[in-house]
Amino acid sequence: MRFHLKVWRQEGPEAPGRFFDYDVDDIIPEMSLLEMLDKLNEELIKKGTPPITFESDCREGICGTCGMVVNGSAHGPQPKTTTCEIRMRHFQDGEAITIEPFRAAVFPVQKDLIVERAGLDKVIQAGGYTSAYTGTHADANAILVPKDDQEYAMDAAACIGCGACVAACPNSSAMLFVAAKIAHLGTLPQGKPEEASRALSMTEAMQEEGFGACSNHFECQAVCPKGIRVETIARLNRAFLKASLKRLA
């Protein structure tokens, strides 16, 4: 397969960036998008051109490190799929593919396709944990959790913190990310006691870091590689309301 690529290249955080055109050939349909970029980079290195800089780690869709905007979609055109899991067979032979970094004021471009996502870490540090001492391994089923709650918490815990929701949101809001953490931790007995303070501190940190507010566009759920749904945002809103009333009382 052959493709015509338009890739965003930028020397550093302060440098101006622009698109560069590349033609790639002899691409095997089973290759992932990142492997296609690897192949292009080998050719660029041979020509003495600096390779395209991008992030990746597990390359199996569970770490949240990779992530770029492919043809206008965060992570690419395939629903519930991270960039590393996109296969070239998902594109038409000869197709033009536009690749850009995630865009948000809180995600400054570091180089080419790499953005700084520390803002999400700051939000986690504000309350995305349980501070209960859990001791050594408890017996399985020592704390009983209803099946529905287990499922719900597990679905929310699938969030890999990749930042695609922020990249896709017209307001660069991190509400789906925060909502996933609140739903994941707040549904389980160990995380329940801190649910109120968590809802307040994480949303306040979200604003402090410069993420926008939620306008219910729902672009986030359309690009989430882990299928986190916007109902979790409604749940976060309920948790926030409860916490605010509790603070008043």
Added chain:
Amino acid sequence: MAFLSNPIGKKMLMALTGIVLFLFLVAHLLGNTTVFGGQGWINAYAEHIHSAMFAPPLWAARVVLLACLGLHIALGTLLFLENTKAAPTKGTFVTYKEAGLSSRTMFYTGLLILAYLIYHLLHFTFHSVHASISVSAFPPDAQGRPDLFRSIALSFQRPVIAGTYLLAMAVVCLHTFHGVFSSLQTLGLPGKASLPVLKRAGQVLATLLAAGFALVPVAVLTGWINL
């Protein structure tokens, strides 16, 4: 104050004031239906709500509505500016998957509705635009009531005025098409099963409301309502 400095807090007050304004529109529409009863009905209705008996609740409603409108505009502008700052660019190649025209134009349709609201009040409440066809320009009807019916009929017989109102109702529809459901989502109402139902219900409600308002100028233009 901590509530309002939080992004969700601001959104919740936006949602609540929006719901109050929407409920006012529903009440306004119910009042409008009296025009289909003819001159006697709407003139009686208008005289009733302006009578001394209704003055205290009318003024209370005006104060609440004005406060809601002010808050809705102030918070909406603040959120718009904050969100624009958070997302100065979304890249060169943007595709939308779930966000429709309605949700993406909320701030702008809001501004248009404000402009329309000022025009509408100057027209039917303060009689300072289209003064020659305003209520104060006509003699009272046979029962001695202000002849609102005549003013409505003569106003909407002018295609430019009717067209302006119809256009404004299209904008109101666009704004509430996203607004009704969005406010429920912000207040945390939807669950997994109810979310798509509430979303559709909000859209249907918004369309019906705007269509209901649009029916009056259309009825005059087509001669269904005439003097």
